Amino acid sequence: MRFTLKAMGLGIAATLMALPAVAQQAPLKTLRIAMTAADVPTTTGMPNNGFEGMRFLGYPVFEGLVLWDLSRADRPAGLRPGLAESWRQDPNDPQTWLFTLREGVRFHDGTPFNADAVIWNLERYFNNQSPQFEAQGSAITRARIPIMESYRKVDERTIAFRTNRVASYFPYMAVYILFTSPKSFEDGGRDWARVAALPPAGTGPFRLSRFVPRTSAELSKNDQYWDRTRIPRLDRVLLLPMPEATTRLAALRSGQVDWIEVPPPDAIPSLRQAGFNITTGSYPHVWPWFFQMGGETPFRDVRVRQGLNYCVDRAGLVQLLNGTAEPSVGWLKPNDPNFGTPQNRYSFDPARGRALLAEAGFNAQRPLSFKVMISTSGSGQMLPLPMNEFLQQNLRQACGVNVTFEVTEWNTLLQATRSSPGAPVLAGSLALNPSSPSSDPSVMARYFLQAFVPPNGFNWPQFNDPEFETAFAALERATNESEFNAAYARAHTRLVDNPPWLYIVHDLNPRAMHRRVRGFTSAQSWFQDLVPVDIQ
The missing domain is CATH 3.40.190.10 (Periplasmic binding protein-like II)
Incomplete structure (x- = not known):
């Protein structure tokens, strides 16, 4: 009997070996x-x-003309060619950028990626009258590329973009324009809600x-x-x-x-x-509170904003997070070569924080009180509820500041960052708690230049600092790395000394x-x- 079973086993093994390869796929x-x-x-x-x-x-x-280089862990991510194999600033018109498209690329549905597909997608985002206009995708894209003035097809492999200001950092904005197959729109009956369920084709x-x-x-x-x-x-x-x-x-x-x-x-x-x-x-990422500086708000006074930055126990919050974050004392990290040389080096100094608040008219008899809009979770938000509860208690105990919260869903908070002061979506909030990349000057432009107050960008605080504007203009027109870095450092110095945000932590x-x-x-x-x- 044992012989028969063994023979049967050998027979099964031989049968399995003889089956087509597809039957043995991993x-x-x-x-x-x-x-x-x-x-x-x-x-x-x-x-x-x-x-x-x-x-x-x-x-x-869905890819862009420019992509992030995510191959290394030992330095901040830079850019690499994507659907464009190269790009250059027009030497005769620095507001114009020329992108040379990659050949031989096809969308997932087999249709070619080409200059016509690029223009079709740009019309989807930037032309409200185009048949393919998509309101939600347009709002997201325009907020990330607020300097787009025009675009055109030069030839079958070249697209020209013109920006409304000289912008040495434009490729860092181009990375956020993603491309979908025009055929997907047709297959969905020219209805983006139906396209979403197809699903649509990228590259x-x-x-x-x-x-x-x-x-x-x-x-x-x-x-x-x-x-x-x-x-x-x-x-x-x-x-x-x-x-x-x-x-x-x-x-x-x-x-x-x-x-x-x-x-x-x-x-x-x-x-x-x-x-x-x-x-x-x-x-490069920061978890802050945005201060609303437009209209009648206590945050119009720089002493209030500086004072709160001295009232935060960042080390205690890092301990709460079990070391998964590090203290933030600016938009950039202190070890960043472009941090600059600000007069203020924020630390947990309640005495200094209370003194600055008192100079601005806030004390035990007249405490500073305001509402912050926060989310329950979301992209880059870590653990917003316990973190904000820690800050609420910290500010009350250290500096006598009373903070309440408007708790909402992440996408509603993002909508709020694109709103004007006093908008109904804010529900009376005078501060917001989104998180933000701090990866490059294109992000700095969107969040801090006066030109990009909502709905043009994410300068929700209505920050307007002439020294910052001057330094950033020098950065935009820089023609070499030394000029660029010097201007970047001067601009960041103003973000620390005239803070539009409460800098809290950089997550890890x-x-x-x-x-x-x-x-x-x-x-x-x-x-x-x-x-x-x-x-x-």
């Missing part, structure tokens, strides 16, 4: 990611949900293969990707919105997901002990992964590269 490699977003980012090719939407449903699927290393509103989005490997050196190792990526940190933690521990954004800080030691990988890294981009996840590089960027990631 299972699909699927990476399951729990995002902090409360919903799946929009899927038309310009995702909402802030930069978390761009990280997961933007760049992997990226992943395709959007399935979308379930409020539940999940599935990305699949694009094995026909134009850069043959960057074919993804993963077959699929499943994106799951989980705004509650404890929910994400439970999903990771139970094996429902392989990767979570922003694990609860107090759970990090036990996750490490259990064999999960925790990645952190310093990168924490995420937790199962040890089966391999090949991830924690780039010094808000964005991350999924292409080299593998799962065992």
Whole structure:
């Protein structure tokens, strides 16, 4: 009998070896990611949900003419060629930039990426009268590229952009214009709501293969990707919105997901002990409060803004976060070569903070009181509820400041950053708590130049500092690195000494992964590269 069973086993093995290769394929490699977003980012090719939407449903699927170089962890991410193989500033007209398009690129639906497709997408974002105009995608894109004046097709491989001011940093804005196949719009009956469910076609290393509103989005490997050196190792990526940190933690521990954004800080030691990988890294990103300086508000007085910056116990907040953040005393980090030489070096100095508030007329008998709009979760927000509760108690105990909160959803908070003073969406709030990249001067322009107060950009505080404007103008017109860096440092000095924000912390981009996840590089960027990631 034993001989018969052995013979039968050999026969089965021989049969399996003789089967076609397709029957013996390895299972699909699927990476399951729990995002902090409360919903799946929009899927038309310009995702909402802030930069978390761009990280997961933007760049992997829909690319720009310029891309971030996310290949290294030892320096801040720079730029690399994307759908444009090169770009240059017109020497005869520095407000004009010329982009040379890459040849041989096709959208996921097989249609060619070319100059006509570029113009079609630009009309989608910047021309309200175009048939393909998309209101939500336009609002997001215009807020990120507020200096666009015009664009035109020069020839089949060249696009000219003209900006409304000289801008040495324009390529850092071009990185936020994503491209969708015009055929997707036609296939959806010229209705962007229907296009979102198709799903639409981009040019990226992943395709959007399935979308379930409020539940999940599935990305699949694009094995026909134009850069043959960057074919993804993963077959699929499943994106799951989980705004509650404890929910994400439970999903990771139970094996429902392989990767979570922003694990609860107090759970990090036990996750490490259990064999999960925790990645952190310093990168250009800041978690502040924006002060509303327009209209009748206490923040018109620089002493109030400086005083509050001396009242914050940043070290205590970092301790609450279990070391997953570092103190912020400016828009840039103190070790950044362009930090400048401000007179104010903010630290936890309640006596100095109270003295400045008293000079401005606020004391125990007349305490400073205001409302801050905060979110429950969201892109780059870490743990906004406990963090803001810490700040509320800290400011009351250290400097007698009374803070209340307007708690809202992340996308509503983003909408508020594009509103004017006193807008109904603010519900009486005089400060906002979004987070922001601090990666390059193009972001600095959008947040701090007077020209970019809402609806033109994100200068919600209505910041207007002549010294800053002068320094930034020199940066925009700089023709060499030395001039550029000197002007950048002068501009940042004004952001510290005349602070439009309460600088609180720079987060360290924490995420937790199962040890089966391999090949991830924690780039010094808000964005991350999924292409080299593998799962065992």
